[in-house]
Amino acid sequence: MAKILVVDDEPDAVELVEFNLKNAGFEVITAADGSEALKKARSTLPDLILLDLMIPEVDGLEVCKLLRRDAATAGIPILMLTAKAAEIDRVLGLELGADDYVTKPFSPRELMLRIKGLLRRRETTETKAERMQFGDLVLDVPAHSVTVNNKRVELTATEFKLLTILAHRRGRVQSRDQLLKDVWEYDNVIDTRTVDTHMRRLREKLGKAAKHLDTVRGVGYRFVAG
Amino acid sequence: MAKILVVDDEPDAVELVEFNLKNAGFEVITAADGSEALKKARSTLPDLILLDLMIPEVDGLEVCKLLRRDAATAGIPILMLTAKAAEIDRVLGLELGADDYVTKPFSPRELMLRIKGLLRRRETTETKAERMQFGDLVLDVPAHSVTVNNKRVELTATEFKLLTILAHRRGRVQSRDQLLKDVWEYDNVIDTRTVDTHMRRLREKLGKAAKHLDTVRGVGYRFVAG
DNA sequence: CAAGCCGGTGACGACTTTGTGACGAACAGG
DNA sequence: CCTGTTCGTCACAAAGTCGTCACCGGCTTG
Numbered sequence: 001m002a003k004i005l006v007v008d009d010e011p012d013a014v015e016l017v018e019f020n021l022k023n024a025g026f027e028v029i030t031a032a033d034g035s036e037a038l039k040k041a042r043s044t045l046p047d048l049i050l051l052d053l054m055i056p057e058v059d060g061l062e063v064c065k066l067l068r069r070d071a072a073t074a075g076i077p078i079l080m081l082t083a084k085a086a087e088i089d090r091v092l093g094l095e096l097g098a099d100d101y102v103t104k105p106f107s108p109r110e111l112m113l114r115i116k117g118l119l120r121r122r123e124t125t126e127t128k129a130e131r132m133q134f135g136d137l138v139l140d141v142p143a144h145s146v147t148v149n150n151k152r153v154e155l156t157a158t159e160f161k162l163l164t165i166l167a168h169r170r171g172r173v174q175s176r177d178q179l180l181k182d183v184w185e186y187d188n189v190i191d192t193r194t195v196d197t198h199m200r201r202l203r204e205k206l207g208k209a210a211k212h213l214d215t216v217r218g219v220g221y222r223f224v225a226g
Numbered sequence: 227m228a229k230i231l232v233v234d235d236e237p238d239a240v241e242l243v244e245f246n247l248k249n250a251g252f253e254v255i256t257a258a259d260g261s262e263a264l265k266k267a268r269s270t271l272p273d274l275i276l277l278d279l280m281i282p283e284v285d286g287l288e289v290c291k292l293l294r295r296d297a298a299t300a301g302i303p304i305l306m307l308t309a310k311a312a313e314i315d316r317v318l319g320l321e322l323g324a325d326d327y328v329t330k331p332f333s334p335r336e337l338m339l340r341i342k343g344l345l346r347r348r349e350t351t352e353t354k355a356e357r358m359q360f361g362d363l364v365l366d367v368p369a370h371s372v373t374v375n376n377k378r379v380e381l382t383a384t385e386f387k388l389l390t391i392l393a394h395r396r397g398r399v400q401s402r403d404q405l406l407k408d409v410w411e412y413d414n415v416i417d418t419r420t421v422d423t424h425m426r427r428l429r430e431k432l433g434k435a436a437k438h439l440d441t442v443r444g445v446g447y448r449f450v451a452g
Numbered sequence: 453c454a455a456g457c458c459g460g461t462g463a464c465g466a467c468t469t470t471g472t473g474a475c476g477a478a479c480a481g482g
Numbered sequence: 483c484c485t486g487t488t489c490g491t492c493a494c495a496a497a498g499t500c501g502t503c504a505c506c507g508g509c510t511t512g
Contacts, residue, residue: 117403129269129270130269130270130271131268131269131270131271131298132269133268133269140298142397142398142399143397143398143399143448144399144442144445144448156443156444156498156499156500157442157443157444157445157499158444158499158500190501190502191501191502191503193459193501193502193503194500194501194502196458196459196460196461197460197461197500197501197502198500198501199459199460200459200460200461200462203460215459215460217458217459217509217510218457218458218510382487382488382489383488384488384489385488416490416491417490417491417492419470419490419491419492420489420490420491422469422470422471422472423471423472423489423490423491424489424490425470425471426470426471426472426473429471441469441470441471443468443469443470443497443498443499444468444469444498444499
């Protein structure tokens with residue numbers, strides 16, 4: 001699971017954020033000032049850095065700049081936390097290199113969305129199939145469309161994601177937990193039976209093409225190409 | 227950068243071409259025979275296909291024909307590679323829908339010129355289209371004018387930009403964030419709901435032609451040509 | 453064969469997302 | 483200045499989606 005470095009000098013703020021992140025299954029590392037942040041970033045190489053703008057020792061912007069200058073940490077996405085909306089321009093300036101920002105006060109939901117967005121952007125480097133075809137079932141990811149026998153099938157966002165992930169891992173059984181992790185992204189508060197309900201809805205909508213969706217009793221679900 | 231599918235069964239030839247293409251900044255996908263080529267073309271939707279005429283499984287001409295027949299791959303430029311081609315082969319290749327050809331042995335320089343030529347042609351005809359027509363909706367970019375049923379529709383600058391960007395990426399869903407980035411140009415301070423309001427105004431002004439504007443719930447908006 | 457697990461199913465209320473009308477600020481052109 | 487337009491935001495309503503639950507029937511296990 002992803003490692004996140006949280007840099008903030010206010011213990012209350014850190015605690016709140018840490019609670020939310022750990023709840024979502026992230027590993028959390030904390031730093032209270034700029035020099036500690038730099039040291040920990042270099043030693044632990046986190047997957048993402050949550051960086052408050054106003055911190056002691058070395059200020060957030062400076063930390064950002066220094067991290068970008070070091071080859072080892074240059075690629076780590078940085079999510080800036082700023083108290084003032086007015087600071088945004090500087091944060092997003094090209095020379096500083098923050099990837100996104102959130103203004104305080106923020107809702108945990110908003111924060112999670114931003115984090116997920118940044119982590120997702122990072123992992124899409126491999127040659128991912130953008131279009132998949134299995135007999136009369138066609139999956140077009142960029143168009144967000146599914147057709148069975150050339151007839152359009154309307155899927156909701158969640159259904160579509162579930163289907164594409166299964167199709168992408170076709171042949172291999174995916175446990176409900178795995179699917180929850182991949183489709184629902186770190187929201188580990190969700191019941192595993194929810195997966196079943198979505199599979200049912202998928203099967204219903206896919207009609208004949210539901211034959212691609214196998215149930216593996218006691219284990220999970222599997223997409224079969226043939 | 228553009229994605230190029232290289233189809234050839236001789237590893238040496240592939241390596242040479244791959245080296246040159248990667249050197250020029252292209253992303254390279256390879257296939258060693260016809261059926262692999264078809265599969266990869268359909269799944270990765272490359273920007274250009276470099277297709278050797280003499281390949282195992284399904285021969286180059288056949289691949290060409292099949293790719294043209296499939297709506298998803300019909301628009302991808304195909305550059306044919308032929309070893310000492312007889313005139314007939316060339317003609318056939320072009321008739322079957324190849325966009326250009328190069329005879330082996332070729333210089334890397336020559337190959338690059340052809341590839342760039344094809345990509346540019348596509349960019350100017352498709353990507354940077356100055357005039358787009360979808361049924362009774364006509365978009366004239368340089369004139370900054372939109373007509374529905376030959377009747378002029380007055381759009382504001384923002385509305386026009388939103389519409390052209392959507393039309394330009396027709397078929398693909400654009401998230402609100404993406405649209406904000408492209409239409410409002412990385413002005414992250416703007417609320418995503420603003421996109422909704424502009425879509426509403428667009429739909430209102432476009433009248434019947436608003437049918438081209440799809441809402442994809444939970445994801446974003448999509449322009450549909452049909 | 454009985455008990456218990458497991459997955460399919462239908463229903464439902466809470467919640468999210470989108471459409472819509474309205475409003476005030478910013479701005480351009482007289 | 484004044485006036486009309488455009489734009490971003492807001493609040494509300496409508497529509498759609500989601501996660502959960504209870505129930506049932508089939509399958510596994512002992």
